[in-house]
Amino acid sequence: MVRGRPRDAGVEARVIEAAMAEMQARGYDGLSVDRVADRAGVAKTTLYRRWPSKAELVVAMITGLRAAVPFDPSGDPRRDLTDLVTGIATTLSAVPTTLIADLAAAAAREPRVRESVRALWGERHAAVTAVVGQAQADGLVPGHASPAVLVDQLVGPLYYRLLVTGEPIDSAYVRELVHSTLGPDPEKS
Amino acid sequence: MVRGRPRDAGVEARVIEAAMAEMQARGYDGLSVDRVADRAGVAKTTLYRRWPSKAELVVAMITGLRAAVPFDPSGDPRRDLTDLVTGIATTLSAVPTTLIADLAAAAAREPRVRESVRALWGERHAAVTAVVGQAQADGLVPGHASPAVLVDQLVGPLYYRLLVTGEPIDSAYVRELVHSTLGPDPEKS
DNA sequence: TGTTTTTCGATACCGCAGTAGCGAAAATAG
DNA sequence: CTATTTTCGCTACTGCGGTATCGAAAAACA
Structure with missing residues (x-):
């Protein structure tokens, strides 16, 4: 078994959700990691343990956003x-x-x-x-x-x-x- | 006549030149306004009086680089x-x-x-x-x-x-x- | 029961972009 | 000359991304 204290499973979802809201409201530059962490109720260090940079956090966010767009070719x-x-x-x-x-x-x-x-x-x-x-x-x-x-x-x-x-x-x-x-x-x- | 102390005419050229060098050496992210000001021998506030942001400074830098591109239509x-x-x-x-x-x-x-x-x-x-x-x-x-x-x-x-x-x-x-x-x-x- | 291992929150710090406020310098106007 | 106006350099500050360090909590082992 894994030895140490287990990771809080809710952190991922809460942070991504907070990042979404911040991104929508302020854009990429305006997105503050501090505010995201605060909004998610998570310490900044905890956030950085999972996503080593703001860029990676946004990457995770975008990847989660990817919805399959239905497209059925008509042949024309x-x-x-x-x-x-x-x-x-x-x-x-x-x-x-x-x-x-x-x-x-x-x-x-x-x-x-x-x-x-x-x-x-x-x-x-x-x-x-x-x-x-x-x-x-x-x-x-x-x-x-x-x-x-x-x-x-x-x-x-x-x-x-x-x-x-x-x-x-x-x-x-x-x-x-x-x-x-x-x-x-x-x-x- | 204009009332106050005149602007130092050399500031523009020195700052743009310093920005060029920093841009060349460190790229956009690595370009620090503090270092540019320091290299140009100018206070940061003086720099910000002329260019209100790092982006505008770089814009001015690029604009200054714009050479009139000669174009003579060949007709073809x-x-x-x-x-x-x-x-x-x-x-x-x-x-x-x-x-x-x-x-x-x-x-x-x-x-x-x-x-x-x-x-x-x-x-x-x-x-x-x-x-x-x-x-x-x-x-x-x-x-x-x-x-x-x-x-x-x-x-x-x-x-x-x-x-x-x-x-x-x-x-x-x-x-x-x-x-x-x-x-x-x-x-x- | 400890002991070990990992995560957690908290604090403090760095360099960065950008701003506020100050006193001094350099010009004009009277 | 004095008064006014503008720019200057300087210090100090905020918020930012990112890091280091620490003690406490939560789990697995022995």
């Missing part, structure tokens, strides 16, 4: 891409822009945050890549660009508008993105 | 776009990724920083828009996407790779981006 690449990109855009727009930017900055600074953020999006990006590859195999994509570039040109503009230009991201814009990538819709107009 | 959209996007990619890659991400985060939070960052890129982005518009008017662009979307699909992927996926941005990638946007080069292969 245009429709599937629109759905997928719309889903990414919706998720990005659901949280304050400052939070996305803070996470990007933390990801650039902290390798572990970077990993978790990429894992957070990995599923959806893989789905986009799969649909793009299928569309290309079906001869629906004009040009000879690689799937990776096409995915970047579908998803990249979302981050670009959000973080750089600040221009709006609405459903019409997403449709334009897909339209521009797959070419004009043969069924319409 | 493919070549011009490649040059322009390569220039943007080169500039983005020349500074640490953390700095770009920090600037994006600061821009999301502070309107003034946002303005300065957008002004920093405005010139080049306008040039890209102009070339794309010209190419479209010349009938060189397949599809019916608006110029704004095409610009986003040319430049957005750079930020996306830099801030999110971390995949490399090299000259081959830029060529692929332009290739994907303008369609296959009729003069080659």
Whole structure:
């Protein structure tokens, strides 16, 4: 058996929950480990025994947040891409822009945050890549660009508008993105 | 005339120079305002009177680094776009990724920083828009996407790779981006 | 029953970004 | 000259992330 005093099983949940609330309210930079510990009713040293840095704490938080996003391919690449990109855009727009930017900055600074953020999006990006590859195999994509570039040109503009230009991201814009990538819709107009 | 004691004209240059050196030696996180002030032979309060935060100090540093990038349109959209996007990619890659991400985060939070960052890129982005518009008017662009979307699909992927996926941005990638946007080069292969 | 091992909370500390307040210096205005 | 205004350097402070140290609590062993 394990020798010493057992870890308080409630600490993890209480700290993560407190971190969630603080993150929502103040963003990454505004999230204070002291306040999180205080809110969770836990000593700061206890917190640091489990998560050796604020970055790792946020990593754990984000990892716990990862919800499986249901996606059932319809077989129509245009429709599937629109759905997928719309889903990414919706998720990005659901949280304050400052939070996305803070996470990007933390990801650039902290390798572990970077990993978790990429894992957070990995599923959806893989789905986009799969649909793009299928569309290309079906001869629906004009040009000879690689799937990776096409995915970047579908998803990249979302981050670009959000973080750089600040221009709006609405459903019409997403449709334009897909339209521009797959070419004009043969069924319409 | 202005009433009070005049500002020491040498402070700006000495601080920026010290910040450069610290940035070079220790990176963004390792850059300490106290050390910069000390190295510049200036009180920290004097430094903060001019630049209200470490981020703004670094912004000023980068802005001072901005060299007017010469761009003479060759008339060939493919070549011009490649040059322009390569220039943007080169500039983005020349500074640490953390700095770009920090600037994006600061821009999301502070309107003034946002303005300065957008002004920093405005010139080049306008040039890209102009070339794309010209190419479209010349009938060189397949599809019916608006110029704004095409610009986003040319430049957005750079930020996306830099801030999110971390995949490399090299000259081959830029060529692929332009290739994907303008369609296959009729003069080659 | 101790003894050992581990976790817990608490306190104190470091370097950091950023601020407040002070007295002195350097300029203009009368 | 004196009065005013602004910048200067300096000290001290807050809150932050992160660490070191300590005594007490809670468990397993002998």
